[in-house]
Amino acid sequence: xxxxxxxxxISRLSRYIGQQVSLRGWVAxxxxxxxxxxxxxxxxxxxxxxVLVKGHLPEKDFDAFxxxxxxxxxxxxxxxxxxxxxxxxxxxxxxxxxxxHIAQEYPIQPKEHxxxxxxxxxxxxxxxxxxxxxxxxxxxxxxACRDFFHDRGFVLIDTPILTPTAxxxxxxxxxxxxxxxxxxxxxxxxxxxxxxxxxxxxxxYCFGPTFRAEKSKTRRHLTEFWxxxxxxxxxxxxxxxxxxxxxxxxxxxxxxxxxxxxLTLLERDxxxxxxxxxxxxxxxYTDAVAKLREQGVxxxxxxxxxxxxxxxxxxxxxxxxxxxxxxRQAKAFYMKADPDxxxxxxxxxxxxxxxxxxxxxxxxxxxxxxxxLERLREHNLPREPLEWYLDLRRYGSxxxxxxxxxxxxxxxxxxxxxxxxxxIPFPRLIDRLYP
Ligand code: 4AD
Ligand code: MG
Numbered sequence: 001x002x003x004x005x006x007x008x009x010i011s012r013l014s015r016y017i018g019q020q021v022s023l024r025g026w027v028a029x030x031x032x033x034x035x036x037x038x039x040x041x042x043x044x045x046x047x048x049x050x051v052l053v054k055g056h057l058p059e060k061d062f063d064a065f066x067x068x069x070x071x072x073x074x075x076x077x078x079x080x081x082x083x084x085x086x087x088x089x090x091x092x093x094x095x096x097x098x099x100x101h102i103a104q105e106y107p108i109q110p111k112e113h114x115x116x117x118x119x120x121x122x123x124x125x126x127x128x129x130x131x132x133x134x135x136x137x138x139x140x141x142x143x144a145c146r147d148f149f150h151d152r153g154f155v156l157i158d159t160p161i162l163t164p165t166a167x168x169x170x171x172x173x174x175x176x177x178x179x180x181x182x183x184x185x186x187x188x189x190x191x192x193x194x195x196x197x198x199x200x201x202x203x204x205y206c207f208g209p210t211f212r213a214e215k216s217k218t219r220r221h222l223t224e225f226w227x228x229x230x231x232x233x234x235x236x237x238x239x240x241x242x243x244x245x246x247x248x249x250x251x252x253x254x255x256x257x258x259x260x261x262x263l264t265l266l267e268r269d270x271x272x273x274x275x276x277x278x279x280x281x282x283x284x285y286t287d288a289v290a291k292l293r294e295q296g297v298x299x300x301x302x303x304x305x306x307x308x309x310x311x312x313x314x315x316x317x318x319x320x321x322x323x324x325x326x327x328r329q330a331k332a333f334y335m336k337a338d339p340d341x342x343x344x345x346x347x348x349x350x351x352x353x354x355x356x357x358x359x360x361x362x363x364x365x366x367x368x369x370x371x372x373l374e375r376l377r378e379h380n381l382p383r384e385p386l387e388w389y390l391d392l393r394r395y396g397s398x399x400x401x402x403x404x405x406x407x408x409x410x411x412x413x414x415x416x417x418x419x420x421x422x423x424i425p426f427p428r429l430i431d432r433l434y435p
Contacts, residue, residue: 005077011045013080013090022077023048023092024100026127027068037065039097040087041076044132047088050076052097061097070109071127073100122426123435133262134422137255138411142207144254145228145405148247149205154230157197159190159206164385167192168332172212174223186211189404191334192389194231195365198400199392205230210404217430218307219419220357222408224428231402237346237364240401241322244350244360245280247405248320252276255414268416272354275318285326285344288313304330305349310358314351320359324348333379334372335363336399348403356413362403369393 005020013021025043032038037052054062068074078092107121108128118125125131149156166173167189178184190206197204207228214221235243252273255263263270283291289301297312304326305313314321328337328345335345347363366372372393376383383390411423421427426435 007075009045010041010043010048010088010090013046013048013088014082016080017082017090018080020077020079020095021092022075022096023050024075025073027070027072027074027103029087030065030068030070037062039065039068039074039076039094041074042127048090048092049083049086049088050078050092050094050097052094056093057095057097061094064097064099067099067102069103070106071103071124073103074098075100119421119427119432120434126425129265131422133265134411134415134417135425136262137259137266137415138407138423140255140259141251141407141411141414142226142228144251145207145247145407147254148250149203149230152203154203154205154232155197155201157190157194157201157204157206158208159187159193159197161187161209161211163187165192166381167334168212169379170381172214174211174213188212189227190229191231191402191404192386194229194402195389195400196392198231198233198402199396199398203230203232214430220307220409220412221430222420222424222428223430225420225424226407227404228407229402229404231400233398233400235364235401236399237324237348237401240362240364240403241282241324241348244348244362244403244405245322248280248350248360248410249276251410252414263415266415268414272318273414275353276320278319280319280322280350281317282322282324285323288323291316302327302329305358307357310351311355314353314357315355318353320353321351322348323351331363333375333381334365336366337371346401350405352409352413354413354416356409358406359409359413360403360405362401364399364401367393367397367399369397 005022007022008016010023023043025041027039028042028047029040035054039050040047052062052065075098076092076094077096078094081091083091108124162184174186176184187210189210194204194206209224210227211224214223256270256273292299292309292312297309325338325344326347328343331345331347335347338344338346345363349358350360351357352359408420408423412420417423
């Protein structure tokens with residue numbers, strides 16, 4: 001009959017030095033040396049090493065070691081000691097070992113696997129230290145987003161996922177049958193609904209999954225990604241630029257402060273992230289095109305910035321760069337025209353440094369009913385399903401602005417990942433719906 005000892009998380013072991021505790025988790029590594037057996041186990045909160053010495057634990061517990069395999073689950077009981085040479089820094093002098101489940105031969109072995117294989121094993125790959133670290137950074141980013149808006153009086157508004165219309169153009173809509181009512185589309189953005197909520201509550205945000213049937217295979221595109229969007233009544237483009245600058249700085253500072261061990265594990269050089277302490281450069285689209293042309297990039301004024309242009313431009317700055325006032329023709333129907341030059345939209349894209357490209361898109365919104373109707377015609381968008389949106393311009397219309405930040409692109413940048421697919425637990429890509 002084993003005595004009862006507290007069950008603790010590995011991350012809290014430092015408080016239990018000299019005491020008997022139990023740990024529950026999975027086998028990360030097994031090793032034998034003479035009469036001593038070592039079990040390195042992980043429990044999601046950290047790594048700890050169990051040391052089994054024959055005679056110091058019941059015979060059957062000592063023998064159970066022989067059955068253990070990589071990723072088997074188990075409970076270990078023992079005396080906690082600090083041991084700087086052990087993985088995780090703590091060691092358990094084991095007095096009890098109870099296997100919970102003996103794992104079959106684990107498909108992911110400590111060797112190089114191809115990304116395609118690992119993506120098929122995503123449900124298991126998440127257990128690796130690298131993937132755990134990315135998920136913890138993602139968690140920190142999401143919490144920072146919520147805290148930022150909460151601290152500033154923005155109200156969370158959950159916008160619908162099933163929608164009757166497009167928000168960001170009709171070329172990448174996911175369509176589904178909606179009972180007897182015809183077609184519905186998976187939301188490309190909560191923005192239009194947020195605009196309605198901003199007229200009710202002043203400052204609002206939403207945070208949820210977003211769907212785009214992206215036909216392009218790039219390292220920046222998912223078909224399902226998470227976007228945090230904010231909308232504020234009476235905000236102009238200038239107010240918006242200040243808001244997004246504060247927002248991104250807030251996220252980066254939080255990740256640097258709270259996720260240093262994870263960034264270190266990911267071998268992420270923090271120096272480029274520390275550069276966000278300085279003001280973010282602001283540059284007009286027109287000046288950006290001129291700069292790109294100086295560098296030999298061939299593009300015409302009026303073209304949207306593609307991935308390659310964004311990469312080239314963001315490499316010219318060491319902080320995120322805010323590119324504002326794009327040609328209106330390249331942008332969405334809801335963006336307000338610049339009163340000083342109606343060919344331009346009052347919009348901003350924020351490009352992350354080190355070639356990570358666009359992480360934020362935002363704009364001041366068109367608030368005039370007649371002009372908005374004209375825009376719907378220009379973009380060939382049906383008016384009827386958007387009547388409710390037009391109402392916002394009929395009943396107390398005010399200047400207002402908002403933006404959306406892509407979580408996976410932000411996490412990919414902060415972690416220094418080559419592709420957004422590792423920045424989300426279960427990526428949905430043009431060619432991937434499994435697991
Ligand atoms: O620039 P986008 O399309 O802007 C909007 O959807 C606006 N309605 C937001 C708003 O003003 N409320 O998307 C915003 C951000 C992009 O900057 C990018 O970070 C991310 O969403 N994003 C994607 N991330 C991953 N995969 C994709 N296919 C993405 N498309 C956009
Ligand atoms: Mg955009």
